[in-house]
Amino acid sequence: MEAPYDRERGRAPGGGDQSGWQGDQHGHPEPRQDPYPPGYDPYAGQQPYPYAPGGHAPGAPDPYGPPHGQAPGGYAGQPYPPPSYGPGHPGPPQGGQGYAGPPEYHPPAYDPGAYDSAGYQGPDDPYLADSYHHDPYAGRDPLAQDPVGDALYDRAAHPPPPSGSVPDPHGLYQQPPPGPHAPDGGRWAPTPAPEPDALSRHLPHGDHAATTEFTGIEGLMNRAGETAGSGPQGQRPGPDDAFAHLFRDQQAGPGQPQAGGGGQPPRQAPEPAPAARPEPQAAAPSGKTSKAAGLLKSSAIMAAGTLVSRVTGFVRQLVLVAALGAAVLGDSYTVAWNLPNMIYILIIGGGLNSVFVPQLVRAMKNDSDGGEAYANRLLTLVMVLLGALVVAAVLAAPLLVRLMSPTFADDPAANEVTVTFTRYFLPTIFFMGVHVVLGQILNARGSFGPMMWTPVLNNIVVIFTFGMFLWVYGTQATSGMGVTTISDEGLRLLGVGTLLGLVVQAVALLPYLRAAGFRARLRFDWRGKGLGKAATMAKWTVLFVLANQVGLIVVTQIATWAGASALEDGHSGAGFIAYSSALLIWQMPQAIITVSLMAALLPRLSRSAADGDTAAVRDDLSHGLRTSAVAIVPIAFAFVALGVPMCTLLFGTAGESGARSFGYVLMAFGVGLIPYSAQYVVLRAFYAYEDTRTPFYNTVIVSATWILLSALSFVLLPARWVVAGIAFGYGVAYAVGVRVAWRRLKSRMRVDLDGARVVRTYIRLAGASVPAAAIGGGAGFLVLRSLGEGAIGSAAALAVGGLLLLAVFYVAARRMRIEELTALVGMVRARLGR
DSSP states (O other): OOTOOOOOTTTTTEEEESSOOOOOTTTOOOOOOOOSSSTTOOOTTTTOOTSSGGGGGTTTTTTTTTOOTTTOOOOOOOOSSOOOOBBBBBBBBOOOOOOOOOOOOOOOOOOOOEEEOOOOOOOOOOTTTGSSSSSSSTTTTTTTSOOOOGGGOOOOTTTOOTOOOSSGGGGGGGOOOOOOTTTTTTTOOOOEEEEEEHHHHHOGGOOGGGOOOOHHHHHHHHHHHHHHHTTTTTTOOOOOTHHHHHHHHHHOOOTOOOOOOOOOOOOOOOOOOOOOOOOOOOOOOOOOHHHHHHHHHHHHHHHHHHHHHHHHHHHHHHHHHHOOOOSSHHHHHHHHHHHHHHHHHIIIIIHHHTHHHHHHHHHHHHHHTHHHHHHHHHHHHHHHHHHHHHHHHHHTTTHHHHHHHHEEEEEEHHHHHHHHHHHTTTHHHHHHHHHHHHHHHHHTTOOOOOHHHHHHHHHHHHHHHHHHHHHHHHHHHOOOOOOOOHHHHHHHHHHHHHHHHHHHHHHHHHHHHHHHHOOOOOOOOOOTTTHHHHHHHHHHHHHHHHHHHEEEEHHHHHHHHHHHHHHHOOOSSHHHHHHHHHHHHHHHHHIIIHHHHHHHHHHHHHHHTTTTTTHHHHHHHHHHHHHHHHHHHHHHHHHHHHHHHHHHSSSSGHHHHHHHHHHHHHHGGGGGGHHHHHHHHHHHHHTTTTTTTTHHHHHHHHHHHHHHHHHHHHHOOOOHHHHHHHHHHHHHHEEEEEEHHHHHHHHHHOOOOSHHHHHHHHHHHHHHHHHHHHHHHHHHHHHHHOOOHHHHHHHHHHHHHHHHHHHHHHHHHTTOOOOOHHHHHHHOOOOOOO
């Protein structure tokens, strides 16, 4: 480009005399003279004023002025250096001078050699990106030149748009400054938005807009870079390519000399601003799919740990029955083991599990230390309370045994063995509490697995203990060991080994806490730190557990009496150990599926409830009920159909009569698993709202119903069927309770709880399970009758009946188009890669 301020053609571009200067070698005609009269300012009234001291911020570069090292009026990226100012070439107005009019424009000389194969490597020209568009200034400047002479850009063949559609060029100075994410106008012009109705009229070669891809300069350059980087020879566009110079501009580094010569100094590359360090943020769910995927992932981790824990728990129960039998000695160990569990849950366990989880979540959200101080205060308080409780319970062990089983308390041998076991087991209360607090701290921090996996260590220790006992004394069937013949060493071995299992279970969580960034410390500054509010809410949970445990105490008394009476009639396996063993099997699906699902869902429910997001609480509640029902409903009917072969296979060491009695109790539990699981899910919504009073009232109703039905079983049924009646009443009581809890929750939230959809899912699942249970149970009964109730016959009956039940249920559910099952099958198939 020639000197933009050259008003005197008799002067050379450098400002000297024209002698020796050959003039315009490219044949450009004489430029036009200044169209503005002296003293006329075309920019008057424009804000900001581009040529006034106040037109821009003091010390800041003039947004309308030239870059550093560039002549005023020049354009960035021009391929020819601007001349210096000199006589006849006025520059910017100096102090004390008036405005001399706008700079005079001199048309540039087009030199095809400037874009030869040597490459154009100078700064980028923002106006060059639009050089192939139709020139809107032809009407204003008849001397304007087309950039190329190729027929592809012939104006006669491709006429410009109608007049009046071209914006005023001065409008460029009136545009607002670009946003922080707008395209860089100093580098490339923005790609115009597609106009399907008009573009096809001006496209060369008759291309149609519907089939033409408008990528803009950015897309062309990206593809050029990919081609250059991926081709075998590093392909570059040839010199005849209309966009070759753009490719060379993109590849040129800052400060490289330009083709075509010239002395323009290279522009300094701006110093890169320090990268902003992003704030750490928790990944938010990206929708229903992400939310369900995250929940299923957490639930899968917990379910895996719970499954292994339950499997090892089965093994533990198997070796217990093998070592102590299904009579009074086995009942004594079971009663002594349940006592610390009942006391722990009664005093503090329910509050820790349900009340303090929302409190921990809120402390992590609101406290500056992420809730660590609150968690340490809670841990210290629990340790102090449980330590004092253990001392008092050990001293009151004989009274506790009498409370649990008057039948054993009246038998001196059974009472002595039961009290001894109880005193060994009561210190486990302390370690249960520590384990739960540490595990809930990890759950609140998003680590769900350790709390579900560490019980496996407990079971392994106890299994090893019973293995040693069997190695020394043999099975109960071979040794005939009972409450009158067991040795003190045997009592000590079982007592210490059982206690050691809980110690290992609690201590095993400490490494996970350190990995999660939590440091456990004793803190006794309890006053005014929020624990009072949690304790106030926990009192209702304690009453809730009390109502539940009252029912368990009554059931234990009835079951121990029924077992002793049935044994006198020649029927073993009808006592409390039968109830506990069947309950262990029956609760396994609940612990693996429902508890794991809700443990992962409870923190999210708590956050939604705290935010007042009723719709999110409803959706999560409905999702939890329907997702758990897909597995819970068919398994409940499977217990009814295959309860006997399950127990004869698992507890064959108790004898055929005792194992069959276990199976009858499991069948009676059966269908009650459905309301039992649903009740657990619904109560979690109350805990999310920090409402512990309603679950207490609901549990009072459940316990009262269960006690009434157990008493009716005690009065109306023979001794060998009393425990089965108690198990059936357990499910009926929870069916009443879930109905009451659902109505109370709906009244509290004042929204529809998606009840119609939930009930429809349960009914359709039950409709698919009934024929499956009938077919599978009938086949299992035939196999068991043919092969006997031994290990082989029981395994064959369970395999045949179970496979038929599963196949019929799946076919029926798919025909009913149960969407929850379809989603579950799709997830499993995706995991398997099919």
